[in-house]
Amino acid sequence: MHLTFLKKTSVIYSAVFFITFYFYVLFRINPQIIYHGNGVAAFPVFFKGMIFFKNFINYPGGLIDYISAFLSQLYYFPSVGAFIITTITLVICLLTNSLIKSFGGISSRLLFLLSAIFVLIAFNQYLNYLSIILKLLISLLFFRFYLFVSHSKIIYRIIFYFIITSFLYYTAGSSGFFLALLCGLYEVFILRKHIIGLLYIITSITSLYYLDLSILNVMVFDSYQRIIPYYFLNILAPAAAAWGPLVFLLLLALFVSIFNVYRNKKAAVNSESEKTRKKNSISKSKNKERLRFLYEALLISFLFAGAALFTFNKLENTMLKMNYYSNEEKWDNILEEVEHIPYEYNDLLLKHNVNRALFFKNRLLESMFSYPQDVESLLTLNFYSQDPTMYVPELTIVADTFFKIGIINYAEHSLHEALEVVGEYPKIVHQLFLINFVKGKYNAANIFLNLLSKDLINGNKAKEYKNQLEKGSFGQGNKIIQNIQSIKLEEDYDSTLNIETVLKNLIEKSNNRMAFEYLMAYYLYTAQFDKIAQNIKLFNFYNYPNLPRHIEEALIIHMNITGKRIDLNGRKISRETNQRFGLYAQIMNDYSEDAFKGLRQATMVLGDSYFPYHYNYLIREKIRKK
């Protein structure tokens, strides 16, 4: 009776566990932001059709990678993504339970849930482990198949073993190796066929080598690196997370086996006295089991909570969210999210995203210095770097900025770098379609569009574009494209991009408010106040109701330094700016002996204005000159 109760309770506990797991994945991890991560997180692309499929049949593990790529696309729908991850985890847990039983079993009802915690830790790292997890699942499943023949003659077992490991190696790569180890352990510890067990373990390496060279004609290096989650190995935490479930299951099998060897030996010695003792202690045993169950439930709950609290990569989560918002042009969300990031966190892309959001919310020159700033973040040019491991999302996001501001070729350049490094992500393909369309390269535009039409999520949108293109109506009602066509840079420069020259050229040729604001921001960064003063009339041209706050702050500094008045085209510097400048001047006076202390004071008193940045700029210049 008590066993039924415990069984029921463990089922209920497991159900609650997986429901919690699902909601954790859905709301905390949020698969959608992995999907929108522009290829960060080793996220795969997927296209319909045989051409794409053929890429997966030439290497070990390709088929599972293909399935994983397909399933990963469903992360676009967060609830479906969470469901997929949870279901796979559930199956792995059930197979873990079966694994424990096959190795002799131990008196634990919830130990199998530990697999789920390892999976959770992996996904907390914000790398897409779906392929690895699926491969783990399939190897556990094939181990179950092996158990079906475990009582057959040795020769049949060996034949079956070689068939399933070879098949598994081809379809799931590393799983073939993992399965071989499990079968080997099973033969050694359970069936006591030590030689066969060792043969399995040894041939798991040699047979893979043979398969690689003779049948699959892949490079040995290529093949063996797929046995392990190699691409995470250079970063400790993700590598550990990837290895966690694999190592756990192997150790678990080993532990259960050794435990049972020990228990059986002990049982043989004490078999008679044990029987008598058992009869006498049934009631004690009931309570003991309940208590053990309670401890187990508490332990699993604590481990779950611990994993959720301590292994969750909060920073990566925030950065991915920021990129997602930036891609989706959710500017308010960016400005809201940035509040949760430590002020000290120094990331160019983050600053770039904030500046984009501020511009599109008409606040760039009003409040950009309320946030951490760096001149490099305005139009980052890191795509010149040849380092393929460079943080990739910036390539697509900066490309979008280049595109919107009218430097089409640099947008194209940046996107091609992203395309090479991370692959054919829908966002990249879509942007390249637009760029080629704007440049009048319709053949290339069509090729990108055709590729996009094979994407599971964006296919319909691409087909709609194709229809519009065929009718000749694409771009006609699209204000962004019309705007880009009117503002794009016409002057050709063949040397390294000089931001000032290009921005000046953009505003000379057309009505390009974004280029104008970015140029003014550039002058603020570099404290070139005279150039701001020279462009003051453009604030009228672009219909600014008032001079933006940071511009006022810059001009008042300039007037005080040079002692010259500036013609503000009928505008006035506001009383608030005058007051703040007064405070700034006072701080500079008060702390003339200790500039760093002065900077701290200015930041405290005038934190959201341009003045602390200017103070810092002066200090840096002074140091540089020294």
Add this chain to the structure above:
Amino acid sequence: MMRRKNIVVLIIVSVMVSSAFAVYYLKSSHTIPTGKYAAEKRLPKIRPDYFDTVIPVNIAPLNFLIEEEGEHYYVRIYSSKGEDIYVSAKDGKIKIPMNQWKRLLELNRGNELYFDVYIKRGDGEFIKFDSIINLISDEEIDKYLVYRLIKPLYNRWVDISIHQRNLEDYDESLIFSNKSINGGCVNCHTFLKNSGENALMHIRSAPKPTMYLIRGSSVRSIFSQTPFSSASMAYSSWHPDGRYIAFSVNKVQQFFHTSRDENRDVVDNDSAIGIYDTETNTIMTPRGLSQPDILETYPCWSPDGNYLYYCSSPILWSDRNIVPPENYENVKYSLMRISFNRENGNVGEPESILSSEQTNMSIVHPKISPDGRFLLFCMANYGCFSIYQPSSDLYMMDLKTLEYERLAINSDKSDSYHSWSSNSKWIVFSSKRLGDIFARPFLSYINYDGKACKPILLPQEDPEFYDSFIKTYNVPELINVPINVKKSDFERAIGSPENISGIKQITKASPVTGKDPLWKQFR
């Protein structure tokens, strides 16, 4: 009993349904409308453009897409001999059966090949278009095409691979991928007499400038960095005897334009030509091919081995480190040649074959037909990198008369890198006419007088293959014997590289050693 009955019924139903499908399929695929059809007095719109041209007798089926409104599409393919081929499709994708196609072409060498296209319209009416006519060449094209597949690259290269395509079917196999050398740049591949038995592949950058020397099924890896050059051996050409390989070393600099159609541009800030002796594993640096103020590049041996053709231009800048250098848009290469003594490896004096002053354009990529009659080359407005020059076109020179002409097969986009088949009857070249930024390989038949016939796009099993293929075909080379080196042998070669044994100086300058040896210091 009841259960068994159900199973029998299920089997019968399945057989009937399958038969119905089979009958429908057979009917639809082998029926061409007989009797009434309206004649459309024009050619049907098909893609790729496979009409009015010469096709190789051994080419894979030219599958195509019919771009006409219709409910069903039928094609009859026939010639003067052999069985007609019937193909039909609901979606307009015409996929021709391989074996029937091969039989038909083989039986009809030198004859015309007809494609009759019929369309069933929505109202049930059938339409027949004018026949598409092509000529089946009696001369075969080399069986294999080797090319590099890359995305449009800028500063980074992650996925570069060299493939071998069987032109008689659609099989494509991977020869080498840069993933196995941690992402180095895998570049040019050249062959001795159109055979994969003897080949050279060069790897720029990571881990070190290296070349793979393939002999039969074995491969050697050789570090090509020497005091002559810190760069790798780039453009190369095998001497017909198979002992020497002429190669260029180039100080390649890439830069970018802010508003041109083609963003990318490449200039050689410096370059020179050397000769590698495969027997002694040494390099010769003839003075005439590595002059201090001249850019020498794109070597190409004459088929008799007595001359080395190449391109050269004076260096127009004083600082060879500035990118781009001053006057780079005025660099125009001339076509040159130099005599070669195969006994002692000595070269003569450079002689001009076609000067850039005559053409006012830049000549690059000279390739001589294996029979020695013609020289095919590219000309563009300036510079050495024709694939980035929309003005690049193909020109043919008759080596008897030294007269040349622009080929009629050029387009308004870049038409560049080309190679000859072993029988001198076919060329393959890269053109961006269909993809703007993506180059595709085109095959063209060369007449006895050096005229090129309308080119055909390399056929693919799926006629829509190129529509969404975002890689570019680079350095297409025709070969008649495939490369037969296993990937694991490449891997072994990487693990045991050799160094160049020595340099035979034919220049009088002394070698300069240092951290960054450059040929300009050397000579």
